[in-house]
Amino acid sequence: MKFIICTFLMLFIVDVSTAQLLTGKIYELDEGNKKLPLAGSNIYWRGTQIGTTSNNDGYFELLKVDSSELYLVVSYIGYKADTVQVPFNQDSIEITLSINREISEVVVTGISFSKFVDELDAKPTEIITSKELLKAACCNLSESFSTNTSVDIQFQDAVTGAKQIQLLGLAGNYTQIMFENIPTLNGIANTFGLGYVPGPWMTGISISKGAASVVNGYESITGQINIDYKKPDDIERYYFNAFQSSHFKTDLNANAAVHLTENMSTMLLAHTNFRAKAIDDNQDSFADQPKVKQFNFLNRWKYESFNGHNAQFGIQILNEERRGGQVTSNAQGQRYEMNVDSKHIEMFAKNGFVFNAEPYSSLGLILDGHIHQQNSLIGLRQYDAKQSSFYSNLLFEARTYDEIHSVTIGGSYVFDQYKEEFDSLNFFRKESRPGLFVEYNFSPSNLLSVVPGARIDFHNLYGTFFTPRIHIKYSLDYNTTFRVSAGKGVRSVNLISENL
Structure with a gap:
């Protein structure tokens, strides 16, 4: 009887921890619209400091936070940042970033010698x-x-x-x-x-x-x-x-x-x-x-x-x-x-x-x-x-x-x-x-x-x-x-x- 109860508790813990982990891949599109892994992307939950980065294959793992609404923010230099709502029961995701062809105003100031x-x-x-x-x-x-x-x-x-x-x-x-x-x-x-x-x-x-x-x-x-x-x-x-x-x-x-x-x-x-x-x-x-x-x-x-x-x-x-x-x-x-x-x-x-x-x-x-x-x-x-x-x-x-x-x-x-x-x-x-x-x-x-x-x-x-x-x-x-x-x-x- 004790063995059955322990086994049940272990399965419950594994199921809960798996449900709290989000995995995914970050891609970019080449000139032929083919997906390529985007390494080094910044991934974090909006409004928190909990985040990670993608590896060379574009893969990442990120623990979910305790919130009624989950919003995942993905950014990379030179690409448009993307914010995606993630249901709590979703455990994997794929996101494709597009190149940012418009940059905001850049102000450069300097002091020159006379x-x-x-x-x-x-x-x-x-x-x-x-x-x-x-x-x-x-x-x-x-x-x-x-x-x-x-x-x-x-x-x-x-x-x-x-x-x-x-x-x-x-x-x-x-x-x-x-x-x-x-x-x-x-x-x-x-x-x-x-x-x-x-x-x-x-x-x-x-x-x-x-x-x-x-x-x-x-x-x-x-x-x-x-x-x-x-x-x-x-x-x-x-x-x-x-x-x-x-x-x-x-x-x-x-x-x-x-x-x-x-x-x-x-x-x-x-x-x-x-x-x-x-x-x-x-x-x-x-x-x-x-x-x-x-x-x-x-x-x-x-x-x-x-x-x-x-x-x-x-x-x-x-x-x-x-x-x-x-x-x-x-x-x-x-x-x-x-x-x-x-x-x-x-x-x-x-x-x-x-x-x-x-x-x-x-x-x-x-x-x-x-x-x-x-x-x-x-x-x-x-x-x-x-x-x-x-x-x-x-x-x-x-x-x-x-x-x-x-x-x-x-x-x-x-x-x-x-x-x-x-x-x-x-x-x-x-x-x-x-x-x-x-x-x-x-x-x-x-x-x-x-x-x-x-x-x-x-x-x-x-x-x-x-x-x-x-x-x-x-x-x-x-x-x-x-x-x-x-x-x-x-x-x-x-x-x-x-x-x-």
């Missing part, structure tokens, strides 16, 4: 972001370096108010200045050019010390400064800025961007600055800074086809008047005066074609033309000059699949015409220089980059120039990087305008 050294560039390149430009409360390019130790800014003289930069200890004439990889502010415009770039127009500045890339020409000797402007497809739609200094200098800036179509957008940038009052704080009868009145407008367009073709073009118009010298006359009723009137008009166009995403290859064409006219009266001497320039650069770039090797080849053509009158002396010259270049980039890892390059240019006045350059970067660790740059550079001298 200025930093580009760790991937083989050239020693420092990046100044818009955050750093705001610190300087800058009104033009010269004042944007006030918080930067890489570039020194100093007055060339107080009479004209001209400022010049110094890089690696040499004057700014030996530094190539570019607007989005287009050489600018060269020749006659170099004297007052730093004041032609409004601060609120800029979104970033790249400063490369030493010999720069051969792609942009042979003029960079001490370094290269590349300026990025606001673009029509940026997030910013409208902007207005006003600035007033204690020396009665007023700056007004405004820009507006419009998306005309899905592919086309345009932006108008406007700037004016003026100083109507001459100040002589040191009582030397000369104005501390000249009175300036400038109007500067830039209209740029951007086209993006979304199939590999991008284009940009624009026009800039500038007019500036400078008045300086003595604020009071001498005993003879004479006054030393400085009058400089500048007019600048520039048009540019950039076209790019991307042929293959993998391996990457692209073709780019850059065109730029500008006319700069300057009429100057300094003391009793008259200096009038006009510069007409054209720049073109065609380049082809190709990379391997692994991006270890890349090469850029191309050709450029630059034409400058100068007409200068200094008192009774007349100077006229034309510079025409076609050129070819090649640059190779070897980067087997983020630790090592070797970038040799060379170009050859044929100058109509000074003969043939061969310009070799090389850049090497090696990182020992996260905090230690060695860079070596070597190369050659050449520039044409504008004797009078550079020594006003």
